[in-house]
Amino acid sequence: VCFEQKSMWILASVISASLLTVIFLHGLGDTGHGWAEAMAGIRTPHVKYICPHAPVMPVSLNMNMAMPSWFDIIGLSPDAEEDETGIKKAAESIKALIDQEVKNGIPSHRIVLGGFSQGGALSLYTALTTHQKLAGVVALSCWLPLRNSLSKSVIGSNKEIAILQCHGEADPLVPLIFGCLTVEKLKTMLNPNNITFKTYARMPHSACPEEMMDIKQFIEKQLPPID
Template identity: 65%
Template structure:
C-alpha cells in the first residue's frame, strides 16, 4: 500500500518541531495521541538496558548510532525493528525492552532525514519518500529498494557476527513495518520471520513474483488497530491477503485490536512477545 502521513510516532518521542502534515485531521489525532500513546509506567526500561551501537560498524551506516537492547545472556538471536515516519529507533527500543528475551538482541536503527513529498517536502526521518494517501498513489520505488538494501546489509552484519539468518526476525511499525515486509520478502537469506505492525506492503503489485524463493517459509505476525485513521485496517486485511499469496498461508497471523488507532497497545506487545518466544527459542 502506498504512503500514509505523519502520525507515525511511538510512545514518548514525536516528530520534529514545526512539521505540519498536509491533512489537517492529523493535527487533532496527534494531540490525542500524545496522551493515548504514552506507555504504562511498567513499560519503561531499566537505564542499563539501552545502548548505542559502537565498534566496527562503519561499513553498515545504519548501525553507527542504532539504539539496541542487549540480551542478559549469550545472544543467539536478533530482532531488527524499524520505526515509523518522523520517529527514531529510541522509542521502539524503549518499548521492546519491556518484552525482551534474555538471549535476543534488539536493534532499532534510525531512518535518514529526507524531504517527504506527502508532508510538503518537510525534512524528517523517513525510510523512503511517501507520495500519497491512496493505495493507488505513486510509490518511491527506487527509495524503497535502496532502503531495503541498507536493511539487508544490517542483516548480513549480524550474520557475520555469528547469528544465522534463521535466528533473525525483521519487524517494524507503519512505514518501518512496510519496509520490513518488503525487505524480508525479497531478502536472499531465509529469515525466521516478520513482525508487521500497522502497516502495508510497498510495491505490492510486484508480488508474488518479486519474492525470493525462501520467502514462502517466512512466519509473519501482522497486527493492526481497528480504528487506525492513517493506515485503515482494511488496508491491513488486504495486505494479509496478499501475503498469503506469497508465503505459506498458515504462516500469516493477522490480529486486530478494537479501539486502537495508529499506535500499539499492551495486548499487541504481549502478542509480539509470544510470537518471538515461539520463533526464537533458547538454543
C-alpha cells in the same frame, strides 16, 4: 552502535547481546529510541534487539519537510504513486544490517525482522526480497510496498516465513483496509498457514499492551532459547 552501509549511516539502539536477534524498524518521523524502550518492556533475556534510526530526508506527503524516513511517501491511498527507488535502496540497507549480524555469528534463521507503519512496510518488503532465510516478520499497522510488482517468483528464501501482522481497527492514518489488503496479498505468495493477522478494537495508529504481548509470544516462539 553505528552500521556503515555504503554511503549511508544507520544508528541504532541496541539492547543486550545474544545469538538471536530482533531488528525492528520505526515509523515515519520517529527514531529507534521509542521502540527500543517498548521492546525493553517485553524483551526476552536471550534475544538482542536492534532498533535502527532512519536517515533524515524530505517527505512529499508532509510538504517536503525533512524528517526521519526510510523512503519517500507520496500519498496514503492504495493506488498512490510509490518511491520504488527509495524503497529498494532502503531494503538493501536493511539487508546489509542482516548480513552484518550474520558476519557477527548470528545465523539469519535466528533473526526476526519487524517494524511499525513505514518500518513495518519496509520489513515486509525486505523479508520477501532478501536471500537470507529469516525466522519471522512482525508487521504492525502497515502495508506491503510495491505489491503490484511482487509475486511468488520474486520471493527468495522466505516462502515459508512466519508473519505476525497486527493492525488497529481505529487507525486513521493507515486504515485497517491496508492491513486486510496486505494479508490477502501475502497469502497468495506465502504459506497462508504461517500468517497470523490480529486486529485490536479502538486502537489508533499506535500500539497497545495486548498487541505487545502478542509480539512477545511470537518472538519467543520463533526465537526459542538455544541449548
